[in-house]
Every structure is written in structure tokens, then in C-alpha cells.
Amino acid sequence: MESKKINQLATELTPALSDLTIIGDPTTGISKKITLSQMASLFTGTVEEYANLAAFPLVGVADTIYIALDTNVLYRWDTSTNAYVELSPNIINSLVFSDANGFDGNISLVGSVATLTITTALTTGSVPFIGASGALTQDNSNLFFDDTNNRLGIATASPTTPLDVFGSGIIGRLNATSTNNAYLGFASNGTNKWSAGNVQSDHRFRIFSEANSAELITILQTGEVGIGIANPTTKLHIDGAASALITNLDANVSVAKSISFRSDNSARINLEVSGTESGSNVGADFFLRTFTDAGSLLETPFQITRSTGLATFKNIAITGLTSGYLPKANGSRA
Structure with missing residues (x-):
């Protein structure tokens, strides 16, 4: 059967056949009647399919649509430039x-x-x-x-x-598997410098120097804190290793430096260095002070004056002395 273009059908068919019925769904019989004169306004050229653009004819034909099957892109032949041009828009679906x-x-x-x-x-x-x-x-x-x-x-x-x-309560969690430590690392320029987190073996918390491969601060689950030691045996356990000086108590000149021994957060005995200095080695004297059950000052039974080195006892009791020198009130010995 000879193929005809739509516009050819519109002009060649007799008026009695100028209407064409198209069945959209044969099972339901839904149909739509379209006049051939309406269809004549549609594209009336030829459609040709090729495997790809390279397989197209060297010279195309006007009024022909060319389809590259590898990309599904449509082309037409532009007679003014003698080249294939993608149709615009070139969206297929x-x-x-x-x-x-x-x-x-x-x-x-x-x-x-x-x-x-x-x-x-x-x-x-x-x-x-x-x-x-x-x-x-x-x-x-x-x-x-x-x-x-x-x-x-x-x-x-x-x-x-x-x-x-932003949040309240626990806002983040590092949760490692049962056989691994859970650490938060701190790096500089891509190199780890510090890490802090949980040690899986005994669940102690540690601050670790990556640069020195050293555990510097440790907190056990029972509350013991270690500085320089991974297994502290007291509430504060400091290991200075080769350092002779273990710790410094430092503050501004006008502030007293003290260590307090307390019961239920109430002072009992304090070791204190005064915050009063006036130059020429005067001031910053050492005191031992005692306190009542309510935390109020009782006595200062012992004092060392820094400028002179004089140690002063408010009261002194000596027992079991069999020989040696006894202190006298003026600081000399008897």
C-alpha cells in the first residue's frame, strides 16, 4: 500500500470520507472524531530514524524529521546552513x-x-x-x-x-562499638594533637596528648582524678615523674593562697599564705589556721614570717623529751 502524507489524504479523499474516527480504547469503544482538514495542519513531513547522528545522510532533506536512536534527540535539516540542527525544545519526555x-x-x-x-x-x-x-x-x-x-x-x-x-541536657554522644574507645579528637592542619574520651577497657575518662603519646589527665568511674598517672589511687593523685616541683599555688599579689582541709564543705584547718605584700620581702607570710564546726576561725597556732624566717607557735607542748634544746620565749634555745 502506498503511503500518503496527512495533507495528501485530506485533499484526495472524497467529502464523504473527510472525517476520520480514531478508536482510543478498543475494549471500551471510546472514540474521537477528527476531520482530515484538521489533521492537515499537523506536521506533514517525513520521519526517519537512524542509529546515531553519524549515520544521518550527508545532505538532509527539508520537511524531514531525523531521529538519533542512541539519544532520542530530534533533528531537522537547515537548508540555509546545510547542517543538522537540534529541534528546540529538544526535551523528549x-x-x-x-x-x-x-x-x-x-x-x-x-x-x-x-x-x-x-x-x-x-x-x-x-x-x-x-x-x-x-x-x-x-x-x-x-x-x-x-x-x-x-x-x-x-x-x-x-x-x-x-x-x-542547640539544646538542653545531653546534646551529643560519641558511641563506639563494644571493643573500641570513644574519643573526640582535636587536630591542627590535619594532624591530631589532643583527644579526650572514654577508654573501653575500664571506662575511665582521659585527656591524651597525641603528640607525646601520653595520658595526662585521668578520671576513674569512682571519682579518683589522676594527673600524670593513669590509675590514681586517691581522690587527687599527682605524679610529677622527674619533676621536683609538683604543683604551684599562684594568684595575684593581693589574693591569699590557701589549701583547705574540710568536713561537709566546712573548713577545719587551712594552710594559707597571706595576700599582703609591701616590698623588701615583707608580707606573703605563712599561717596555719583552725576553724570551728561551723567554719568560723578558731586560732592561728602557727606562723612563719617570710622576711625573717621566724616561726611562731601560739602554744607548744613537748612530751617525751630526754635531751636536746628547749625553745625559749625570746626565740633563743636553752
Whole structure:
């Protein structure tokens, strides 16, 4: 049977056959009547298919659509430039979608490239995720990215640092597997300098110097604190290793430096260095003070004057003395 173009059918068929009925669904009999004169206004050229663009004829024909099957892109022959030109638009398929949350958009296939475009609902800085209903959603007040400053906010839409977490109670957790330590590392220029976290073997907390491979501060689950020692045996256990000086008590000149021995957070005996200095080695004297059960000052039974080295006892009792010198009131010996 000879093939005819649509416009040829419109002009050659008799008026009695100028209407053409198209059956859309043979099972239901739904049909649509279209006049051939209407169809004559449609594309009346020829469609040719080739494996790819390279297989097209060297010289094309006007009023002919060429299809490259490898990309499904349509072309026409441009007689003014003697070249094949992609049809515009060259979108083969476009799927428009929307969901209950108002996330509308389309999926377009251009050649072999598919593009997803979301056209509504998402706002600047939102980090979309799949919600409980399975639909794409956003929650900027709890998950927000500041693209201008490269900051991620969790429970805040105004992050002030690269990672800003806002909340109450425990707001973060490092949870390692049962056989691994859980550490938070602190690095400089990509090199670890410090780490802090849980040691899996006995669940002690430690601050570790990565540069020196040394555990510097340790806290046991029972509350013992170690400085320079990984297994403290007292509430505060300091190991100075080769250092002769273990600790300093330092403060401004006008502030007293003291160590307090207490019961139920109430002072009983204090070792104190005064915060009074006047130059020429005067001041910063040492005192031993005692306190009542209520924490009020009782006595200062012992004092060392820094400038003279004189040790003063308020009261002294000596027992078991069989030989030697006895102190006298004027500081001499008898």
C-alpha cells in the first residue's frame, strides 16, 4: 500500500470520507472524531530514524524529521546552513509531579540526560529529608545550612560556628562499638594533637596528648582524678615523674593562697599564705589556721614570717623529751 502524507489524504479523499474516527480504547469503544482538514495542519513531513547522528545522510532533506536512536534527540535539516540542527525544545519526555507537602517540580529527559527540578516549597538553607509519611520535607528551625558562611545548625536556624548544636541536657554522644574507645579528637592542619574520651577497657575518662603519646589527665568511674598517672589511687593523685616541683599555688599579689582541709564543705584547718605584700620581702607570710564546726576561725597556732624566717607557735607542748634544746620565749634555745 502506498503511503500518503496527512495533507495528501485530506485533499484526495472524497467529502464523504473527510472525517476520520480514531478508536482510543478498543475494549471500551471510546472514540474521537477528527476531520482530515484538521489533521492537515499537523506536521506533514517525513520521519526517519537512524542509529546515531553519524549515520544521518550527508545532505538532509527539508520537511524531514531525523531521529538519533542512541539519544532520542530530534533533528531537522537547515537548508540555509546545510547542517543538522537540534529541534528546540529538544526535551523528549517531561514528567510533572507534586506531593501532599507542596513539593512540585518536573523530571525532564534531554537526550540521555535526566534532570530533576524542584520548583516550589523548599526555602533557602533548608536541608530536605524524608519524613514519617515517606514524603520529602524540611524543618529549618531544627536543621539548617547557612551556605553564605558554611555553617550547619542543629535545633537552630542561626548557626554561629561551622557546627552549631542547640539544646538542653545531653546534646551529643560519641558511641563506639563494644571493643573500641570513644574519643573526640582535636587536630591542627590535619594532624591530631589532643583527644579526650572514654577508654573501653575500664571506662575511665582521659585527656591524651597525641603528640607525646601520653595520658595526662585521668578520671576513674569512682571519682579518683589522676594527673600524670593513669590509675590514681586517691581522690587527687599527682605524679610529677622527674619533676621536683609538683604543683604551684599562684594568684595575684593581693589574693591569699590557701589549701583547705574540710568536713561537709566546712573548713577545719587551712594552710594559707597571706595576700599582703609591701616590698623588701615583707608580707606573703605563712599561717596555719583552725576553724570551728561551723567554719568560723578558731586560732592561728602557727606562723612563719617570710622576711625573717621566724616561726611562731601560739602554744607548744613537748612530751617525751630526754635531751636536746628547749625553745625559749625570746626565740633563743636553752
